[in-house]
Amino acid sequence: MREAISTNSGGPPETSxxxxxxxxxxxxxxxxxxxSVRRPYQLLVMYVLDQRxxxxxxxxxxxxxxxxxxxxxxxxxxxGMLLRRGSDLLVRVxxxxxxxxxxxxxHDVDCLEVSHSRTPDDAGNLQRLAAQLPASTRLHCHPRxxxxxxxxxxxxxxxxxxxxxxxPYVMESPAHGAKAMSLAAPELPASSRLSPALASRGxxxxxxxxxxxxxxxxxxxxxxxxxxxxxxxxxxASRGFPPLKxxxxxxxxxxxxxxxxxxxxxxxxxxxxxxxxxxxxxxxxDAEVQAAWRLSxxxxxxxxxxxxxxxxxxxxxxEMGESLAAHQLMAVLLQREYWQxxxxxxxxxxxxxxxxxxxxxxxxxxxxFQRWREGRTGDVRVDRAMHRLTREGWLPxxxxxxxxxxxxxxxxxWRLGARWFEHCLLDFDAAVHWGEWRHLxxxxx
Numbered sequence: 001m002r003e004a005i006s007t008n009s010g011g012p013p014e015t016s017x018x019x020x021x022x023x024x025x026x027x028x029x030x031x032x033x034x035x036s037v038r039r040p041y042q043l044l045v046m047y048v049l050d051q052r053x054x055x056x057x058x059x060x061x062x063x064x065x066x067x068x069x070x071x072x073x074x075x076x077x078x079x080g081m082l083l084r085r086g087s088d089l090l091v092r093v094x095x096x097x098x099x100x101x102x103x104x105x106x107h108d109v110d111c112l113e114v115s116h117s118r119t120p121d122d123a124g125n126l127q128r129l130a131a132q133l134p135a136s137t138r139l140h141c142h143p144r145x146x147x148x149x150x151x152x153x154x155x156x157x158x159x160x161x162x163x164x165x166x167x168p169y170v171m172e173s174p175a176h177g178a179k180a181m182s183l184a185a186p187e188l189p190a191s192s193r194l195s196p197a198l199a200s201r202g203x204x205x206x207x208x209x210x211x212x213x214x215x216x217x218x219x220x221x222x223x224x225x226x227x228x229x230x231x232x233x234x235x236x237a238s239r240g241f242p243p244l245k246x247x248x249x250x251x252x253x254x255x256x257x258x259x260x261x262x263x264x265x266x267x268x269x270x271x272x273x274x275x276x277x278x279x280x281x282x283x284x285x286d287a288e289v290q291a292a293w294r295l296s297x298x299x300x301x302x303x304x305x306x307x308x309x310x311x312x313x314x315x316x317x318x319e320m321g322e323s324l325a326a327h328q329l330m331a332v333l334l335q336r337e338y339w340q341x342x343x344x345x346x347x348x349x350x351x352x353x354x355x356x357x358x359x360x361x362x363x364x365x366x367x368x369f370q371r372w373r374e375g376r377t378g379d380v381r382v383d384r385a386m387h388r389l390t391r392e393g394w395l396p397x398x399x400x401x402x403x404x405x406x407x408x409x410x411x412x413x414w415r416l417g418a419r420w421f422e423h424c425l426l427d428f429d430a431a432v433h434w435g436e437w438r439h440l441x442x443x444x445x
Contacts, residue, residue, distance in 0.1 A: 013110030023302035059364025066393030077266025091241025270298035414441035
């Protein structure tokens with residue numbers, strides 16, 4: 001893939017295009033925090049909804065109404081934030097490569113800014129785009145965000161920090177109030193622990209206490225704030241996006257119910273939820289745990305960064321000490337980081353295999369699968385969980401695992417189960433959810 005790293009010797013670019021994918025925010029987003037030598041005179045910001053996500057594949061559309069509605073809310077919130085900073089947002093529905101190339105050529109874009117992603121769809125699109133970009137357009141692919149840790153000593157300094165490190169307070173059982181609790185066991189999936197395979201790849205020593213970990217992480221991961229202003233929008237460029245009803249009437253009509261009835265997509269709602277979660281006293285411990293895991297919906301769309309969450313947790317620890325919500329939030333981040341790194345380590349030739357081999361065209365018409373996905377198996381717990389998943393677009397982690405295990409125990413194809421979760425879940429993340437399904441089905445990761 002052609003990737004430009006050097007700056008333009010002729011000065012700042014006239015026009016740059018920011019192509020957003022799973023990074024729908026302004027704060028702590030490297031595609032907006034450009035150095036002065038790359039700050040353009042005018043900036044076009046673009047998001048493309050892949051038409052293939054709406055088209056049934058093997059009998060199932062990949063993007064369900066709940067996630068599409070949340071995505072559209074996130075785009076609307078982002079557009080409002082961009083407008084307040086002198087910019088705007090262009091949203092198209094179609095083939096991402098074709099749509100981006102059309103804007104590049106129409107507006108003589110000098111620089112294309114995009115965040116790196118190893119999900120099979122994103123990686124494939126970026127490869128195709130890089131091969132077709134005009135020679136006059138430079139591609140800047142920004143590194144993946146994540147939890148970066150500093151080597152402990154000179155011996156470790158020669159090793160890349162590629163292994164996930166789990167902070168001690170997630171693995172141990174510190175006191176929460178007057179009661180000692182095992183924080184990792186009830187919610188953190190076993191697969192998100194440090195595996196021997198990853199540990200052998202230059203893993204760092206675990207000789208850090210809490211204070212050392214936070215200090216080192218803060219020094220390596222400064223939070224990039226919100227930009228005060230952005231370069232103006234090109235006068236010749238289109239802006240805005242179609243109403244959701246024109247894209248998918250089902251998603252436009254879908255209404256959240258239950259515990260997520262107040263869930264709104266976007267960066268500003270995500271930061272409000274984080275603040276409320278960290279600083280407000282919950283009605284119960286269970287409510288605190290579930291609220292922490294629901295933040296994953298915003299993480300999956302990139303409406304909030306891991307660094308923002310870590311900063312909020314660090315401030316709370318300094319002023320208030322430990323809390324159950326803090327432990328659960330760390331579990332969310334660690335699980336996400338683990339699977340991101342597993343996917344990152346996949347060889348290029350086997351990347352598409354992360355989704356599993358293709359199913360038969362009408363695989364979703366299987367009678368057993370129909371009963372499972374419609375909640376008609378006869379197992380009360382399974383059926384109740386499935387009804388909640390399809391009604392709310394969200395499910396606690398232990399219930400997701402129970403649903404998956406029930407389908408696999410009945411001899412179901414893991415790829416069908418994973419595709420159904422992808423369709424339903426508000427917080428679908430290609431690395432996390434396909435990784436967990438692969439793990440439960442005994443597939444190599």
